[in-house]
Amino acid sequence: MEIIPSNGEIFLGKEQSFICKSSVEATMKWLSGDDDEEIEDELGRYKKELIDETTLTLQVTASKVEPDRIIKCQAETESGETTNTEIKIRIIQKPTFVKDVSVTKVFNADSDAKLPCAVEGIPTPQVTWFRNDMPVPLLPGHLSATRDGTLTISKIQLSDAGMYYCQAYIRERNEIEHKNVTVTVNAAPMVTFEEPFPKITSKSNASFTCSVTGHPKPEIVWKKGEEVVSDDGQKYILSSNGLQLSITDLAKDDEGNYTCYASNSLGQQSTTLTLEVIDAPRGVGAGVVAGIILLIILGTLLAVDLTCYRTRRRGFLMFLSTSILGRPAPRVKLEDDLKKGTSDKSHVVNISGIDA
Template identity: 55%
Template sequence: MMHCHSKGMQSILGLVVIKHMGTPGLHHFSNPLLFAAERPKIVGDFGSKKEFTAGSLVKIPCLAEGIPKPKVSWMRNGKAVSGSQDGSLQIDQIQLEDSGIYSCAASIDVRGEKDQKSVSITVNAAPVVRLPNKHLNATSKSNTSLTCSVTGNPAPHITWRRGEQPVLHDGEKYILSSNGQKLLIVDLDKSDEGEYTCNATNSLGMESASLVLEVTSEHEKGLGAGVIVGILLILFLVVMLAVDLTCFRTRRRGVFMYISTNLLGKSVPRVKLEETEVKKGSTDKNQVVNISGIDA
């Protein structure tokens, strides 16, 4: 077995000799077979760092040499990703979340040999601002937090405003988080009501999102609950009276019946009506029988 070094590339040369047995004591050899094996190696330098703008097409070639031909594969942050047939990495419309460390590996599995190179990919993107809701109710004298979720690269600069007035961190009334995405308003009152806007800016653009803050006093909160209870009570009484009136008309039972017979001392109109109808029926019967024209 021989080793050959040429221009930084290591090759292994092997000689295969096939022996044929013939006349005893004599050995006959066939023509020797020469084979070569080359370790896998990634050629060319695709750099250690690359930057792209969100939405662009990315293609990073990975050329490898070796005997036999090495298999080329890609990984992102330690997890396999698909590459194209020519071994290059291609990402259509790259996005912010595609940032990471990408590694190209050239391997010859039968010999357990591998060469690898890595590149750090950074994606630059304009800010995107998201708010969990568009309307927020809070009680006076309490504290409330307004939070906006912001993505983008380079890291966006975040500011807040109420209406057209900027909201600045003062450590007492307004407290902003270190990244500016969270605004804490202390000891709320009616004057804090209004539209609050979260604005994010970087070198690629600007975006904002707004919400409306409504502050309710404890008195108004209690009054609102009392009004709701009152309405429900009135509805309940109306339903009960309707049921009772139905019972009074059909079965002569219920509160109306009790009031009519015990408190007002009045008889039931329907009974009077029935008595009148009976008397009238009797009179009509007499008139029908006496058809002879002869007085009784």
């Protein structure tokens, strides 16, 4: 004798029919495993049906959560021989969210945010929170979770905003359900500059970007001193989001304080940069070139003078040093003159290009 199916699990709120099959004709009945009393039809719980003298069915409705229980099928033949078989009835439940948590949660920055995840299941599901498909790391003092599945974000910040989902998991049946929660964080603007004291060469172009955070999206205004800077398409150009200010053909009168203002419904903040325009480096002038040429000439004369000093012609070369600066420039050539028949060698200076 057997009961089909052999698995007695029934999902909460569902019905399951069990068939008791006997190999011989017999008187058949269903019994409660606790006291062996015969099970009678009970609305919303049991319904019996005798198919023939070898087949008896029992429809079980899991209308509420109940402890596991045993039911038996008994078959008694005409000879009085009794045979029993039994099955354990167990009511189970898939992970079920008590409330629809697929909503948007809005919090103000620096408040404590609580994301509930009320879920039921038999057995009790394991609850895990995810963000960007990764489990949310529980950090003492910032991120914590309670047994009822609530995720708490202490002093929530803009960086905590995004899509979260609560996952309910029953390991023994590998059943998974999840619900999404969109977290929005409202915060007053924060404004910063990467370089608050730029120094830029005149006649060049410059761009300044202010970094702004905040929600709702802040409105951006630029000012030079107390005057609002508007995009004129020539001198001042603003990016489409207003965060970048470009100034063309910088001049000294462009120096000063430039302030980026950001405001939304939660507040306003600004930060200022101080622009300094420095002169472009000048090219080498004609006077400098003339001075360099004069130094080269004097250096050459000094070298010649030293050579003549070694050959004891210092006086003559001193005269030459004061004479060869005429116009046009003279040509000087120092030659050795070896006297015939002697070992004496004298130095001869040939000068050309000087008018007599």
